[in-house]
Amino acid sequence: QHFSVVVVGAGPAGLTVGNILRAAGVDCLVLEAGTRDFIERRPRAGVIEERAVRGLERRGLARNLLERAQAHTECEFRFDGERYRFEYTRLTGSHHFVYPQQFLVTDLVREYADVRGGEIRFGVRDVRLHGLESGRPSVSYVCPDSGERRVVEAGFVAGCDGARGVSRAALPPGRVRVARHDYGVGWLALLAEAPPSADCVVFGMHPRGFAGHMARSSEVTRYYLQCPPGDDPGNWPHERVWAELRERLGAVGAPPLEEGRLLERRVLEMHSHVVEPMAFGRLFLAGDAAHLTAPIAAKGMNLALYDAFLLGDGLVAQLTQGDGTGLSGYSATCLAQVWDYQEFSEWLGEMYHGTASGDPYRAGAALARLRRLFGSPLAAAAFAEQYLGTRTTG
Ligand code: FAD
Numbered sequence: 001q002h003f004s005v006v007v008v009g010a011g012p013a014g015l016t017v018g019n020i021l022r023a024a025g026v027d028c029l030v031l032e033a034g035t036r037d038f039i040e041r042r043p044r045a046g047v048i049e050e051r052a053v054r055g056l057e058r059r060g061l062a063r064n065l066l067e068r069a070q071a072h073t074e075c076e077f078r079f080d081g082e083r084y085r086f087e088y089t090r091l092t093g094s095h096h097f098v099y100p101q102q103f104l105v106t107d108l109v110r111e112y113a114d115v116r117g118g119e120i121r122f123g124v125r126d127v128r129l130h131g132l133e134s135g136r137p138s139v140s141y142v143c144p145d146s147g148e149r150r151v152v153e154a155g156f157v158a159g160c161d162g163a164r165g166v167s168r169a170a171l172p173p174g175r176v177r178v179a180r181h182d183y184g185v186g187w188l189a190l191l192a193e194a195p196p197s198a199d200c201v202v203f204g205m206h207p208r209g210f211a212g213h214m215a216r217s218s219e220v221t222r223y224y225l226q227c228p229p230g231d232d233p234g235n236w237p238h239e240r241v242w243a244e245l246r247e248r249l250g251a252v253g254a255p256p257l258e259e260g261r262l263l264e265r266r267v268l269e270m271h272s273h274v275v276e277p278m279a280f281g282r283l284f285l286a287g288d289a290a291h292l293t294a295p296i297a298a299k300g301m302n303l304a305l306y307d308a309f310l311l312g313d314g315l316v317a318q319l320t321q322g323d324g325t326g327l328s329g330y331s332a333t334c335l336a337q338v339w340d341y342q343e344f345s346e347w348l349g350e351m352y353h354g355t356a357s358g359d360p361y362r363a364g365a366a367l368a369r370l371r372r373l374f375g376s377p378l379a380a381a382a383f384a385e386q387y388l389g390t391r392t393t394g
Contacts, residue, residue, distance in 0.1 A: 003029040003119075004319050006139045006154035008127055008167050010039055010120060012101065013287030013304040014160030015108035019061055020312025022116035026319050029152060030120040031127055031141055033161070036109065043191055043264065045101040046216045047072075047201070047298035049389040050094045052305045059309070064107045069099035070215065075201040075387075077370060078251040079355070084374055091384040096201075100216050101301055129157055129170040132281035156315060159285040160308070163292045171280045181342070183270035183294055183349050185209075186231050190223040190241060194260025197221065197249075203352065204249040205366065210352040211248035214298075220263070224295075226356060233265045241265070270294040272345065274338055277331040278307075284330060286311050291338045296349045299341040302389060307334050337392070344386040 005021055007014045010032035021028045032039065048069070056062040073089035089095045112118040123144035130151075131137045140151040159167025187210075196215035204211035209226030216222050225244055227236070242259050249257065271294060278290045287304030310333060314326025347369075354366025372379045385391050 001029075002153040002155075003027050004155040005029075005158060005315055006031065006152055006156075007158040007160055008129075008139065009159070009161030009165055009287075009289065010034075010105075010109060010122075011160060011162055011287060011304065012104060012108065012301050013289070013308045014158065015105065015112055016056070016059075016061065016305055016308035017158050017160060017286065017312045017315070018112045018118050018120075019108060019116060020059055020309070021315060022112060022118045023059065024316040024320055026316060028118060029154075030112070030118065031124045031139065032120060032122050033124060033127070035122050039102075040106040040109065041102055042105070043100055043102050043216070043220075043222075045295070045298065045301040046098050046214060046222060048097045048099055048104075048305075049302045050097065051389055051392070052302045053097050055305060055309045059312075061108060061111060065097065065099050065104060068103070069097040072096040072098055072200055072215075075203065076198065077373075078202060078204045078249055078254070079206075079367070079370060081251050083251045083254060084370065086373065086380070086384075088384040088388055091381050092388050092390050094388045094390050096388065098215055100220075104301075127161070127166050129159075129167065129283060132157065132170060132283045134281075137282045155282070155319065157283045158311060158315070159283055159289045160287050160304075161289050163288040165289050167283065167285055167289050168275055170283060171275070171285075175280060177276045178273055179276070180273045181271060181346065183272075183296075183353065184229065185270050185353055186227045186229040187268045187270055187295070188225040188227045188231065188233065188236055188241075189264065189266050189268050189295075190225070190262055191216070191264035192221050192223060192260045193219065193263050194221050194258045195219060197255055197257045202249060204251075205352060205355045205370065206248040207356055207363075208244070208248055209356040211245055213245075213249060221258070221260075226353065227267060229269060231267050233267055236265060238262060268295065270296070270349070272342055274335070274342060276335060278334055279327075279331045284311050284315075284327070286334075290334070291342075293338075293341060293345055294349065296345045296352065297341065297387065299345060299389070303334075303338055303341055306337060310334060340386075340391075341389070348387075 286307035
């Protein structure tokens with residue numbers, strides 16, 4: 001069997017690439033390790049930049065999102081019992097959309113497989129990439145039912161299999177550079193079966209550690225609590241979680257937290273990495289497969305979508321018009337934005353974590369960052385531009 005493009009991974013990146021290819025009539029195959037049910041239910045991101053939403057809309061992929069997502073125009077910082085409201089839409093004219101990642105993945109997989117007639121195989125095991133430097137690469141995998149290894153030939157391979165996938169490992173070590181950053185903290189990621197406790201995203205900077213509040217829907221809210229790296233979620237029973245959230249997010253005039261059952265409780269290692277370049281021979285990486293961004297500034301899924309737009313459009317131009325300019329500039333264009341978002345995440349991370357670092361120098365500097373946002377219109381405008389992702393780079 002031969003496909004013009006084989007896409008490994010059916011996350012936001014892979015499904016967006018697949019949809020763009022199908023819209024242009026390009027034949028492609030998506031290979032996914034999980035089941036359809038698993039990918040349609042896995043909760044992760046929720047905050048999507050307006051520019052990413054417009055990119056999806058232009059490609060006919062945002063109908064449900066535009067009907068159902070909430071638009072956010074402000075966020076709130078809490079520090080020392082005070083609330084600092086930051087009106088980013090007033091500064092940029094742009095807003096954030098809140099739409100759970102699993103809803104977007106569900107929309108994308110339906111559009112790809114059920115509407116645009118794209119082929120997708122779920123539950124594949126042990127995916128391997130072959131002959132990437134030759135003109136005829138191939139991808140092999142083990143079928144979930146028969147246990148047999150199948151081989152498909154591919155004109156191009158899109159490696160969209162996330163941070164733990166196999167595509168990245170196919171890049172020869174001597175030809176890539178992996179840059180890593182460790183924030184030195186953990187985040188306990190929580191999903192509570194409870195309505196949001198504020199009308200916007202809330203960031204709590206507290207001597208006991210950072211705490212975050214992010215609406216997901218009218219029934220479910222995501223919370224974060226900074227914790228030691230490698231902490232055991234078992235150390236965080238229900239009562240401790242809510243007591244700590246109340247303490248760290250407490251502020252004068254703040255509505256009380258709406259408590260609820262914890263649906264998810266896991267410790268995220270807060271680290272980031274970037275793989276350069278994002279292409280090798282006929283393999284192109286997109287999304288978390290190429291760059292992991294700790295969820296400090298809610299950038300990971302947005303970057304995955306921006307990569308996918310460029311890669312999808314570049315593959316279509318190559319395969320339908322023989323125009324290779326998009327693909328040849330793909331890695332450099334993506335990386336300019338990836339580094340911009342990495343740097344912003346690091347800047348914001350220091351503001352979140354400095355207060356609890358135990359180092360009075362870092363704590364003082366973190367407070368200076370917060371004061372500058374609320375004391376300098378120029379600093380506020382620059383922050384809003386980065387937080388909203390309104391500037392295109394590269
Ligand atoms: P993934 O979503 O990881 O998709 C990769 C797919 O490949 C998966 O379906 C996987 O099953 C499949 N796969 C893996 N290995 C193989 C293999 N060997 N063979 C075949 N298939 C394979 N980002 C934001 O922008 N905003 C947020 O608010 C935000 N919040 C987050 C909160 C949390 C708790 C977490 C963990 C992340 C958050 N992110 C956020 C980051 C975001 O979820 C990721 O950046 C995004 O999922 C990346 O999409 P992707 O398509 O590149 O990879």
